[in-house]
Amino acid sequence: MARGLDLSAEELDRALRVVSEAIRGWSERIASLDPAGTAHDPASQGVRTDWRPPFAPGPPPEEGEDLGELVRRVVADFAPDAQVVGHPGFLGYAAGAGNLVSALGQALAMALNPYTGTMSTAPAFVRIEDEVIRWFCAITGYPPEAGGILTSGSSLAILSAVIAARERARAPWEKARCYASDQAHHAVGKALFAAGFRPENLVVLASRDGRMDSVALAERVRRDRAAGLVPVLVVGTAGTTNAGRVDPLGAIADVCEESGAWFHCDAAYGGFFRLLPEIGALRGMERADSISLDPHKSFSMPYGTGALLARRVADLRFPRGLDASYMPPVRDEDLRYEYGEISPELSRDFRGLRVWLAIRAFGLGAFRENLRAKRRQALWLAEEIRRKSRLELVTEPDLSILTFRVRDDPDGAATRALLARINSGGRFFLTSAVLGGRFVIRVCLLGFRTTDELLEEFGDVVNL
Numbered sequence: 001m002a003r004g005l006d007l008s009a010e011e012l013d014r015a016l017r018v019v020s021e022a023i024r025g026w027s028e029r030i031a032s033l034d035p036a037g038t039a040h041d042p043a044s045q046g047v048r049t050d051w052r053p054p055f056a057p058g059p060p061p062e063e064g065e066d067l068g069e070l071v072r073r074v075v076a077d078f079a080p081d082a083q084v085v086g087h088p089g090f091l092g093y094a095a096g097a098g099n100l101v102s103a104l105g106q107a108l109a110m111a112l113n114p115y116t117g118t119m120s121t122a123p124a125f126v127r128i129e130d131e132v133i134r135w136f137c138a139i140t141g142y143p144p145e146a147g148g149i150l151t152s153g154s155s156l157a158i159l160s161a162v163i164a165a166r167e168r169a170r171a172p173w174e175k176a177r178c179y180a181s182d183q184a185h186h187a188v189g190k191a192l193f194a195a196g197f198r199p200e201n202l203v204v205l206a207s208r209d210g211r212m213d214s215v216a217l218a219e220r221v222r223r224d225r226a227a228g229l230v231p232v233l234v235v236g237t238a239g240t241t242n243a244g245r246v247d248p249l250g251a252i253a254d255v256c257e258e259s260g261a262w263f264h265c266d267a268a269y270g271g272f273f274r275l276l277p278e279i280g281a282l283r284g285m286e287r288a289d290s291i292s293l294d295p296h297k298s299f300s301m302p303y304g305t306g307a308l309l310a311r312r313v314a315d316l317r318f319p320r321g322l323d324a325s326y327m328p329p330v331r332d333e334d335l336r337y338e339y340g341e342i343s344p345e346l347s348r349d350f351r352g353l354r355v356w357l358a359i360r361a362f363g364l365g366a367f368r369e370n371l372r373a374k375r376r377q378a379l380w381l382a383e384e385i386r387r388k389s390r391l392e393l394v395t396e397p398d399l400s401i402l403t404f405r406v407r408d409d410p411d412g413a414a415t416r417a418l419l420a421r422i423n424s425g426g427r428f429f430l431t432s433a434v435l436g437g438r439f440v441i442r443v444c445l446l447g448f449r450t451t452d453e454l455l456e457e458f459g460d461v462v463n464l
């Protein structure tokens with residue numbers, strides 16, 4: 001590569017060609033790859049013990065190397081051992097396939113390199129991001145004055161929500177109580193810890209059939225208040241990680257309104273299913289004080305794209321605490337555009353462009369129809385599994401996740417063996433969970449490349 005850090009027009013052309021050919025080659029080959037990645041060990045579900053990194057770490061080169069060769073190595077030597085999340089047969093975790101318009105939008109965002117931590121530094125780009133936030137608010141049923149921030153993912157969205165809840169309650173530490181079901185994502189526990197809470201501040205409620213028991217929640221909150229404790233926060237999950245269950249959101253909202261606790265709805269996986277009005281279980285989400293969403297799951301965005309929405313944007317404001325005379329002034333009426341004020345980040349990735357471009361280029365209908373198809377596929381597969389005498393459907397899909405196991409398999413050994421067999425076949429990749437003490441195989445349908453025909457093939461594979 002050339003001396004200095006700038007590129008001549010010819011060098012830029014060549015660099016663009018190199019990267020565009022790499023992306024094109026990858027997307028043409030994606031269906032022929034092993035979705036599990038070559039480093040995966042189906043038996044342990046971890047990395048193979050004989051896996052070796054394709055290079056030994058060393059000092060950075062003093063002189064530049066050839067970009068074409070570097071990109072070739074990335075795609076040929078490093079990429080194959082990673083799990084191929086966009087593969088048609090990738091049915092693990094809660095992984096969206098990551099659309100390529102957004103990938104290209106990200107390259108554009110980084111080439112433009114605007115500073116979106118404050119409104120005055122890039123007002124039109126900040127409006128682009130704000131339009132995305134407004135679209136997400138409309139999808140979840142929030143009123144027009146609601147707002148929020150695009151984050152790296154739901155973990156940081158939940159952290160901001162926990163801090164907002166803590167600040168609203170201002171309860172003495174030892175009296176503060178935060179409630180979540182045993183199916184809530186562990187990001188909730190991490191966020192509580194990062195926000196200064198201790199394990200004794202968290203009340204973990206036993207779930208019923210994978211969902212929060214709202215009667216037990218109401219009872220526990222009532223008892224805690226009677227004992228002088230302060231209900232600070234309740235986290236309800238719209239689409240649990242293990243089984244895709246949706247907590248009773250309306251009943252949780254009732255408890256929060258009555259007790260004054262902040263209601264955070266963790267809709268990391270399930271939130272975008274609000275695009276399907278036929279799914280009644282998601283009603284009540286709009287009553288939450290805040291909602292975490294992961295466009296990189298059910299909205300087919302690349303990783304690193306999460307969102308936090310809040311009914312009242314001012315609740316997200318971080319006091320500066322220190323003089324910041326080097327910062328442009330912030331007008332209260334512009335708070336929704338001042339991402340450096342309403343999130344812990346200041347300098348930040350311009351996440352809005354990749355989402356905005358994809359929604360505009362594909363149309364929202366394409367995202368809605370993808371989720372409708374995934375739900376239909378999940379219901380079809382659940383029915384197929386129910387019909388197979390060797391298998392037991394453990395949970396039906398509330399949205400697009402279902403779980404199953406091998407029948408009469410008390411220690412889970414046959415179910416583990418089935419999972420290992422599927423994951424070593426090179427066509428499908430699935431993950432597992434433990435539900436009610438039983439090992440289950442999870443299927444999560446989100447990827448837009450997963451066709452009905454492929455799913456029929458999957459139905460045959462599980463039945464062997």
Ligand SMILES: Cc1ncc(COP(=O)(O)O)c(C=O)c1O
Nearest residue numbers: 153154155185187241268269294
């Ligand atoms: C329900 C739920 N909440 C939160 C998270 C954490 O989100 P992220 O990985 O985007 O930080 C996940 C998944 O990773 C999840 O499934």
